[in-house]
Amino acid sequence: MKLNDKAIYSPEYNIEKIITVETQTASLVLAVCQEKSLLTCHFGGKLDNPKSYIASGPIVKGEELPKTVSAFGGSEHNSTLRVTHADKMISTELIYISHFNKEIDNNRSETIIELKDKLHNLHIELHYLAYQLEDIIECWTVVSNNEVGIITLHDYASFELALSNQTADYHLSSFYGLWEREACIQEEKLHFGKKTIENNFGTWSSFGFNPAFLLSTEGESNEDFGEVISGAYAWTGSWRIDFNYNFNKLAHDRVQRQLLTVSATNQTVAADYHLKQGETLSTPKFILNYSQQGTGKISRNFHRWARRYSLRDGTTPRPILLNSWEGAQFDFNEDVLVDMMDGLVKMGGEMFVLDDGWFGEHEFARDSIYSGLGDWQVNRTKLPRGLDYLIEQADQRGLSFGIWFEPEMINPNSRLYNQHPDWVIKQPERDNILYRQQLVLDLSNPKVQEHVYRSVANILDSHPGISYIKWDCNRSFTNFGSQYLSANNQSHLWYDYVKGLYSVYQRVMDDYPEVILQVCASGGGRIDFGALKYHHEFWASDNTDALQRVYIQWGLSYIYPAIACANHVSICPNIQTGRSLPLKFRFDVAMSGRLGLELSPSDLPENDLKFVRKAIDSYKSIRSVVSTGDLYRLMSPYDSDYSIMSYLCDKERKLVLFSYKLKHELGQLMPTIKLKGISSKSYYLIEEINLYEEQQPHCQQNGMAMSGRDLMNRGLRLNLSKEYDSAVITFTEKVEH
Numbered sequence: 001m002k003l004n005d006k007a008i009y010s011p012e013y014n015i016e017k018i019i020t021v022e023t024q025t026a027s028l029v030l031a032v033c034q035e036k037s038l039l040t041c042h043f044g045g046k047l048d049n050p051k052s053y054i055a056s057g058p059i060v061k062g063e064e065l066p067k068t069v070s071a072f073g074g075s076e077h078n079s080t081l082r083v084t085h086a087d088k089m090i091s092t093e094l095i096y097i098s099h100f101n102k103e104i105d106n107n108r109s110e111t112i113i114e115l116k117d118k119l120h121n122l123h124i125e126l127h128y129l130a131y132q133l134e135d136i137i138e139c140w141t142v143v144s145n146n147e148v149g150i151i152t153l154h155d156y157a158s159f160e161l162a163l164s165n166q167t168a169d170y171h172l173s174s175f176y177g178l179w180e181r182e183a184c185i186q187e188e189k190l191h192f193g194k195k196t197i198e199n200n201f202g203t204w205s206s207f208g209f210n211p212a213f214l215l216s217t218e219g220e221s222n223e224d225f226g227e228v229i230s231g232a233y234a235w236t237g238s239w240r241i242d243f244n245y246n247f248n249k250l251a252h253d254r255v256q257r258q259l260l261t262v263s264a265t266n267q268t269v270a271a272d273y274h275l276k277q278g279e280t281l282s283t284p285k286f287i288l289n290y291s292q293q294g295t296g297k298i299s300r301n302f303h304r305w306a307r308r309y310s311l312r313d314g315t316t317p318r319p320i321l322l323n324s325w326e327g328a329q330f331d332f333n334e335d336v337l338v339d340m341m342d343g344l345v346k347m348g349g350e351m352f353v354l355d356d357g358w359f360g361e362h363e364f365a366r367d368s369i370y371s372g373l374g375d376w377q378v379n380r381t382k383l384p385r386g387l388d389y390l391i392e393q394a395d396q397r398g399l400s401f402g403i404w405f406e407p408e409m410i411n412p413n414s415r416l417y418n419q420h421p422d423w424v425i426k427q428p429e430r431d432n433i434l435y436r437q438q439l440v441l442d443l444s445n446p447k448v449q450e451h452v453y454r455s456v457a458n459i460l461d462s463h464p465g466i467s468y469i470k471w472d473c474n475r476s477f478t479n480f481g482s483q484y485l486s487a488n489n490q491s492h493l494w495y496d497y498v499k500g501l502y503s504v505y506q507r508v509m510d511d512y513p514e515v516i517l518q519v520c521a522s523g524g525g526r527i528d529f530g531a532l533k534y535h536h537e538f539w540a541s542d543n544t545d546a547l548q549r550v551y552i553q554w555g556l557s558y559i560y561p562a563i564a565c566a567n568h569v570s571i572c573p574n575i576q577t578g579r580s581l582p583l584k585f586r587f588d589v590a591m592s593g594r595l596g597l598e599l600s601p602s603d604l605p606e607n608d609l610k611f612v613r614k615a616i617d618s619y620k621s622i623r624s625v626v627s628t629g630d631l632y633r634l635m636s637p638y639d640s641d642y643s644i645m646s647y648l649c650d651k652e653r654k655l656v657l658f659s660y661k662l663k664h665e666l667g668q669l670m671p672t673i674k675l676k677g678i679s680s681k682s683y684y685l686i687e688e689i690n691l692y693e694e695q696q697p698h699c700q701q702n703g704m705a706m707s708g709r710d711l712m713n714r715g716l717r718l719n720l721s722k723e724y725d726s727a728v729i730t731f732t733e734k735v736e737h
């Protein structure tokens with residue numbers, strides 16, 4: 001396109017066209033002006049008539065609206081899109097070309113907006129997929145190079161949102177943490193300047209920070225009230241989310257306007273991406289979520305959406321499993337494992353999962369972290385009759401069988417490393433940097449992708465009795481370098497690795513649809529909606545200390561549904577923290593998600609077994625409510641000495657309440673607990689479950705039927721009078737008035 005050299009930049013916009021993306025309660029309103037810029041007018045509660053608001057409200061000709069995509073080099077001073085074009089020009093100015101809307105079904109519609117650089121044949125498509133009922137908009141960007149030659153993408157965003165609300169008082173909650181301390185919540189007021197949450201680990205998405213946030217626009221966040229905008233990034237690698245709070249640009253001779261720009265990208269440290277002529281790049285998806293009823297509604301939106309659209313078999317309750325790791329670590333043989341199975345059967349469990357240590361032969365036997373990764377052949381010294389024998393033993397006991405893999409990784413002490421030293425991520429001239437004695441296989445290489453797929457597929461093909469895989473990933477990138485990518489494209493590693501990983505996940509999912517997949521990365525290093533698309537659940541943390549788990553599970557509950565959150569009961573003292581907690585407390589905490597066990601049954605005292613059996617039975621009676629119910633958080637462990645929440649399942653007309661006492665001091669008051677979300681017109685039968693035989697119920701109204709109105713307005717009285725007391729109470733809807 002030839003530019004008119006008389007055309008000078010003008011900040012005056014005449015709006016020509018309005019594009020609206022809507023859900024049940026939210027509207028994203030974009031405008032195309034005569035000059036063809038695409039501008040963001042509004043994101044927030046639904047507007048009846050955005051056109052009249054724009055004509056009559058604060059947005060009038062002469063006032064600058066933020067661009068929907070800040071491209072570097074035009075009128076923008078910040079950028080979320082920065083490109084070196086094929087002719088080496090470094091500036092980009094995007095203009096609107098067209099848009100259209102696709103109705104997918106009565107709950108989903110997708111709006112696609114096409115933009116283009118004024119001068120170059122660089123095309124950008126903005127995708128907004130709106131989910132009505134769940135108040136979610138999935139956003140992503142497709143960049144196409146139609147220029148003659150190669151372009152370099154220095155920055156690109158999946159999504160950018162400009163919020164220009166004068167009265168806003170933004171408070172950001174983010175989820176920080178690392179190994180054994182995942183998803184801690186911090187809330188802070190956003191002041192002018194830039195706040196970034198990010199992750200540069202390459203293979204992990206959720207150590208450092210989980211890729212998600214809550215942005216309360218009206219002061220500190222509240223569980224039930226106020227506007228909250230939330231986002232979660234569906235990407236299992238490095239990422240960055242920026243909150244850039246500043247004056248709107250070009251405001252020196254005008255009314256000063258503040259602007260908060262939120263943007264999410266997978267483009268982090270030194271990860272320039274080149275596109276050849278005709279190539280496109282599709283960014284990861286950003287899940288935008290909206291609530292006018294506080295953070296509680298945000299969570300219910302995410303959970304409902306995930307169960308319906310983005311988690312595998314999102315509403316099928318998961319089996320109660322025993323995982324061998326904490327109980328046996330590397331030290332087992334056939335008898336030890338079969339003993340564990342026997343114990344599990346007595347407890348009423350449903351699946352046995354064999355963790356690390358079953359593979360690698362002879363000098364490469366996986367008897368410690370020092371060897372074996374990469375050699376996915378059964379260690380016949382340890383397991384002479386192979387996996388078949390174990391599967392058979394499990395089957396004879398009515399248990400299904402699962403197994404641990406870490407197929408992206410390799411120990412230098414392995415047969416595979418001797419054959420393919422060129423398959424690891426490293427710069428060829430530099431020394432290996434070991435972490436947990438292992439290296440990362442280079443999944444940008446299609447041959448490695450094939451190998452990783454085959455490692456898993458071979459075992460599944462030869463053992464059709466395997467119905468579950470725990471897919472682990474225990475280290476991040478260092479020594480950045482791909483021995484497969486060309487010298488020019490070394491910086492593609494971060495993006496291509498994750499794409500390679502997704503293609504392997506996809507094949508495993510397509511070829512073995514019945515196999516349940518758990519995502520694990522040293523515990524909770526890969527808890528994100530990108531990974532969950534291929535998995536049924538995540539291992540929330542290697543930390544099985546129930547007290548710390550209360551906080552970890554509480555943090556994760558803001559974004560991720562309980563059905564996917566694997567919580568395992570372990571022995572005392574806890575091997576990570578040394579803490580001893582009552583068995584009931586440990587069960588009550590684990591039962592609020594997908595219950596499992598992380599122990600050797602023979603390590604439990606005989607009289608504990610009776611309670612375990614009962615607890616597992618109790619869990620079975622509430623599993624579907626926990627798995628598919630709506631979460632209502634009632635009392636936060638961050639603000640009180642209690643942690644209390646409930647799941648309400650309309651279909652089963654049942655609510656299950658979990659309450660934990662975290663700290664006890666004499667003279668402390670126990671608050672009454674007002675239920676949320678139930679019908680004020682119904683009566684509910686109150687039953688406390690999971691008590692020891694002689695134990696008095698904690699709930700004073702146990703056995704009574706109470707009106708929903710009373711339970712919500714007056715509440716429930718619970719007698720949690722000792723440290724680590726806990727109670728699980730069911731409320732079954734009975735009769736209407």
Ligand code: GLA
Nearest residue numbers: 325355356520521522523542
């Ligand atoms: C990681 C996982 C653990 C366990 C070990 C085995 O740390 O998070 O659950 O599987 O690896 O090596």
